[in-house]
Amino acid sequence: MTTLTIIPGDKTVEVSEGMTLLAAIQSAGITLSTNDCGGNASCGTCHIFVQEGRKGVSKTTKAENEKLDTIVGVGSKSRLACQAKVLGTENIKVEILGFDSGR
Numbered sequence: 001m002t003t004l005t006i007i008p009g010d011k012t013v014e015v016s017e018g019m020t021l022l023a024a025i026q027s028a029g030i031t032l033s034t035n036d037c038g039g040n041a042s043c044g045t046c047h048i049f050v051q052e053g054r055k056g057v058s059k060t061t062k063a064e065n066e067k068l069d070t071i072v073g074v075g076s077k078s079r080l081a082c083q084a085k086v087l088g089t090e091n092i093k094v095e096i097l098g099f100d101s102g103r
């Protein structure tokens with residue numbers, strides 16, 4: 001199990017290897033005001049920052065990279081929560097963006 005910390009709020013939850021960060025965040029009882037495309041890397045509304053533990057998350061796919069390229073405010077910590085999967089190798093801290101990033 002991996003400990004996922006979600007900021008703002010410093011909420012922590014234990015998550016399993018193979019879960020998407022979107023599912024992991026939802027398992028903490030947090031609903032992103034996003035998920036418009038159902039997790040297909042096409043809406044960009046699940047854009048988050050992985051602040052710590054980036055090596056504990058799956059690599060960015062081509063589809064994810066292409067979508068991230070269209071989003072304002074993307075940086076080196078950016079991921080689409082629906083595409084990034086927990087590898088189980090290290091704990092992860094994510095930041096939920098409070099401004100409907102990706103829209």
Ligand code: FES
Pocket residue numbers: 034035036037038039040041042043044045046047067080081082083
């Ligand atoms: S939910 Fe649409 S890109 Fe992640």
